[in-house]
Amino acid sequence: MTISATKEGLHSSTPAYTEFHPRWYRPRVSVYWWLGQWRYLKFILREISSVFVAIFVVVTLFQLRGLLGGPEAYYRFQAWLRTPGAIAINLISFLFVLFHAVTWFNLTPHAMTVRVGGNRVPDFMVAAPNYLAWLVVSAAVAWLVWR
Amino acid sequence: MERTSNEAFLWSLFSGGGVIAALFIPIYLFLFFLAAPLGLMTPPTYERMVALIGMPLVKVYIFLMCALPLFHWAHRFRYTLYDGLQVKHLNEFIFTFCYGGAVVGTVLVAILLWRIG
Amino acid sequence: MPDTVLLEIARYSPEQDMEPTFESYRVPCPKEWVVLDALNHIKDKVDGTLTYRWSCRMGICGSCGMMVNGEPKLACATFLSSYAKNGNKVRVEPLRYFPVMRDLVTELGGFLDKLASVKPWLIRHDDSPTSGEFLQTPEQLENFRQYSMCINCTLCYSACPVVGLDPEFVGPAAIALAQRYNKDSRDQGAEERMAILAHPEGIWGCTFVGECTQACPKHVDPAGAIQQYKLSAALDWLKSFIMPRRRGEGIHDDNIGNQGRTA
Numbered sequence: 406m407t408i409s410a411t412k413e414g415l416h417s418s419t420p421a422y423t424e425f426h427p428r429w430y431r432p433r434v435s436v437y438w439w440l441g442q443w444r445y446l447k448f449i450l451r452e453i454s455s456v457f458v459a460i461f462v463v464v465t466l467f468q469l470r471g472l473l474g475g476p477e478a479y480y481r482f483q484a485w486l487r488t489p490g491a492i493a494i495n496l497i498s499f500l501f502v503l504f505h506a507v508t509w510f511n512l513t514p515h516a517m518t519v520r521v522g523g524n525r526v527p528d529f530m531v532a533a534p535n536y537l538a539w540l541v542v543s544a545a546v547a548w549l550v551w552r
Numbered sequence: 553m554e555r556t557s558n559e560a561f562l563w564s565l566f567s568g569g570g571v572i573a574a575l576f577i578p579i580y581l582f583l584f585f586l587a588a589p590l591g592l593m594t595p596p597t598y599e600r601m602v603a604l605i606g607m608p609l610v611k612v613y614i615f616l617m618c619a620l621p622l623f624h625w626a627h628r629f630r631y632t633l634y635d636g637l638q639v640k641h642l643n644e645f646i647f648t649f650c651y652g653g654a655v656v657g658t659v660l661v662a663i664l665l666w667r668i669g
Numbered sequence: 670m671p672d673t674v675l676l677e678i679a680r681y682s683p684e685q686d687m688e689p690t691f692e693s694y695r696v697p698c699p700k701e702w703v704v705l706d707a708l709n710h711i712k713d714k715v716d717g718t719l720t721y722r723w724s725c726r727m728g729i730c731g732s733c734g735m736m737v738n739g740e741p742k743l744a745c746a747t748f749l750s751s752y753a754k755n756g757n758k759v760r761v762e763p764l765r766y767f768p769v770m771r772d773l774v775t776e777l778g779g780f781l782d783k784l785a786s787v788k789p790w791l792i793r794h795d796d797s798p799t800s801g802e803f804l805q806t807p808e809q810l811e812n813f814r815q816y817s818m819c820i821n822c823t824l825c826y827s828a829c830p831v832v833g834l835d836p837e838f839v840g841p842a843a844i845a846l847a848q849r850y851n852k853d854s855r856d857q858g859a860e861e862r863m864a865i866l867a868h869p870e871g872i873w874g875c876t877f878v879g880e881c882t883q884a885c886p887k888h889v890d891p892a893g894a895i896q897q898y899k900l901s902a903a904l905d906w907l908k909s910f911i912m913p914r915r916r917g918e919g920i921h922d923d924n925i926g927n928q929g930r931t932a
Contacts, residue, residue, distance in 0.1 A: 427683040429768035429776055434833040442739070445830060448878045455628035458573045461581055462618045462625075462657060468584065469614075469664040472605065476598045486589040495585040502581060506574035512877065516896035520808070535574075543579035549604070550583055550596060559873040560906035563899055631876050635834050 450501075451508050457501035460494065510535040562627055562651075569624025576617040602668060611665045619658040626650035674698040674749050676707055678719065679762040681769055689762075689769065692716075698749050704761065705733055705744040708773075721773040728886060731822030735773050736762040741827035741884045766826060766833040780823055783839050786865050787847035792858025809854040816849035816894055818887040825881035825891055831874055838874040839865065841881035841891035848894040867902045875899075 439445045471482030485491055514531035588595035596604070604610050630650040633642075673695050681689040694715055696707045705723055712719045723733040726745045733744040738752065738760050752759045767775035825841040826832045832840050847866055851859045866872050875895045882892040 427770060429683070429770055430681050430686075430689060431768045434766070434830075438830055438833065444880060444883070445878075448830075448876075448880075449632070452628055452632040452876070455625040455632075458577065458621045459625035459629075459657075461577055461585075462622055462661075464585060465580075465614075465618055466657065466660055466664065469605075469661070469668065472598070472601055473664055473668050479598050479601070483589070483595065486585060492586070492589060495581065495589075499578070499581050499586060502573070502577050505570070506578055509570050509574045512879075512896075515879075515882075515890070515893040516877075516900055518893070518897065520811075525811075539575050539578075542575050546576075546579045547583065549610075551593070556867040556869070556871075556873075557906050557909075559869055560867065560903045563873065564903040564907070567900075567903065628876075635831060635876060 451504065454501040454505040454508075457498040458505060461498050461502065464495065464498075506539065510539070562623075565620065565623040566627035567624075569620035569622070569627075572616055573621035573624055576613070577621065580617065605665065605668045615661055615665055618661040619654075622654040622657045623651070626654040672698060674707070674753055674757045674759060676704075676711070677758065677760045678708075678711075678773070679769075680719075680772055681763075683771060691760075698753055698757075700750055702749045703745055704735075704737055704742070704747045704749060704759065707749055707759075708744060708761070719773075720771050729820060731820035734764050734822045734824050734827070736760075736765055736827065741765065741824040743822060743824070743886050746886055764823060764827040766829075767823070775823075777823065779836070780821075780826060780840065780842075783843045784821070784846065787839065787843045787862055788858060788865075789843075789846040789850060791850060791853065791856050792861060793855070794857050803855045805854055812854070813849045813852040816845045816852070816889055816891075819846055819849070819885075819889050819891075820887055822886065824884045824886060825889075828880035828884035830878060830880070831876060835870065835874055837870040839868075839871050841875075841895065842889075844872055844875075844898065845889050845891035845894040848898055851898075863902075866898060872898050872902065 435441075439449045467485075468482055471479040486495070510532050513535055514528035517531065519526040519531055583593065584595070587593040605614065627650070630646055633646050674697075676694045676696055677691045678694065679689045680686075680692050694707075694711050696710050696715075698707075705726055708719065708721055708723070712721075721733070721735070721744070723744065724730040725732070728743055728746045731743075734741060735744050736742070737744070737747050741764060744761075749759065761773065763769045763773045764775050767777065767779070770776050819842055821842060823842065829838075829841055831838050844866060847862050850856045851862060872895050875892075877892060877896060879892045882890045885891065
């Protein structure tokens with residue numbers, strides 16, 4: 406009589422040892438897992454900011470379409486911008502876009518470790534040039550639009 | 553290996569789009585879609601806008617400002633749907649909706665920019 | 670300073686239960702006690718059937734990971750007194766996102782398979798040095814030292830939502846350990862590891878939540894390791910797109926200059 410420690414023992418002609426497998430408890434992850442912790446919620450909000458980035462592009466598309474259509478079409482677009490609904494959408498988009506920018510710049514040092522002379526550059530010194538670039542670009546655009 | 557090099561490419565678009573979105577969008581959004589309608593600044597006239605967008609550098613700037621962030625959204629939203637809503641079984645549909653949408657938006661921006669000025 | 674603290678501990682016996690239940694134990698709370706001390710007290714004096722893993726009791730073996738009030742912690746490194754302020758209640762559960770074998774003991778086979786799949790050992794194609802050992806400058810050591818601190822406690826797996834949502838995701842510790850070897854100047858195996866890592870269930874599954882780095886008791890920063898690998902994989906793709914690679918060149922060409930350098 407041979408004893409083989411295989412799971413197929415039940416199907417072979419010789420008696421065999423069936424490995425004992427206790428019932429593991431496997432909880433299912435809830436669809437609302439991201440509400441369980443504030444840090445998870447913050448993460449999801451950060452990801453949702455991309456939706457408002459897309460909304461901004463759509464609004465810009467309408468702006469460009471208005472410009473293509475002539476002065477009256479552009480004027481109608483600008484009138485839409487002044488409606489409370491538009492102000493609300495754009496304000497919320499602005500807040501989320503800011504949230505995106507800040508979280509993005511603050512995470513950049515983790516994605517790119519910069520070493521100077523064997524020492525690792527501290528995080529804020531990798532983030533700082535990003536913020537500076539942000540300031541410069543914004544100033545340049547503002548100047549171009551206002552002058 | 554095909555799928556992995558796809559992911560590297562798509563992540564690069566996401567990454568570039570994230571940088572552009574962070575740098576270019578806030579000021580544009582603020583000036584044109586908040587400051588002007590709320591009366592905090594007098595918006596440029598129609599003629600000035602068309603003249604500005606007529607400049608090739610401005611066209612490129614606006615194109616980058618719209619196209620890359622769309623792909624940033626596509627990638628990030630795709631993963632949010634996978635993780636947040638656990639709808640991974642709708643894989644192909646999500647993929648097409650996200651990246652297809654980004655492609656459509658990019659094409660529209662290109663067409664509009666080409667025809668202005 | 671309160672004298673006692675109430676521990677609510679998840680109990681699960683596969684022969685009797687379909688689901689875990691909670692049992693409460695009131696234990697003394699001396700100032701220097703950690704959660705592990707409380708568990709040992711319960712097992713010794715109150716309920717000998719309580720089952721959990723522990724070993725070194727000083728935060729280096731990685732055995733005693735569990736959820737303490739919803740956060741993944743090492744039981745030997747979590748002081749009871751910090752929870753005594755919240756109405757003296759401490760909820761202890763097995764690490765999240767792993768199957769539970771019994772009480773606080775999780776099944777780690779899945780994690781160990783994922784770890785082995787990234788080949789966490791030095792891979793060399795050349796021979797070992799004939800005399801002496803490999804030389805490594807402090808800068809070269811610094812490239813990977815942080816990732817070598819991992820104690821395989823799997824707290825990062827319990828912190829990472831993607832691990833819970835996608836059972837195939839390789840996970841933070843495995844990728845950090847792969848990077849520990851990829852960035853080691855003595856290693857020549859980056860190309861081999863790439864098949865597992867540069868895969869939708871490898872690094873690309875990660876969405877940089879960052880919770881793994883928060884949970885890590887040894888400051889390994891697996892999130893940073895993953896993002897850096899994403900960046901190098903993207904740059905590598907770009908390089909191969911612009912200049913199709915000749916066979917034999919690896920993803921980390923900076924190692925080529927250091928290979929085989931010995932005393």
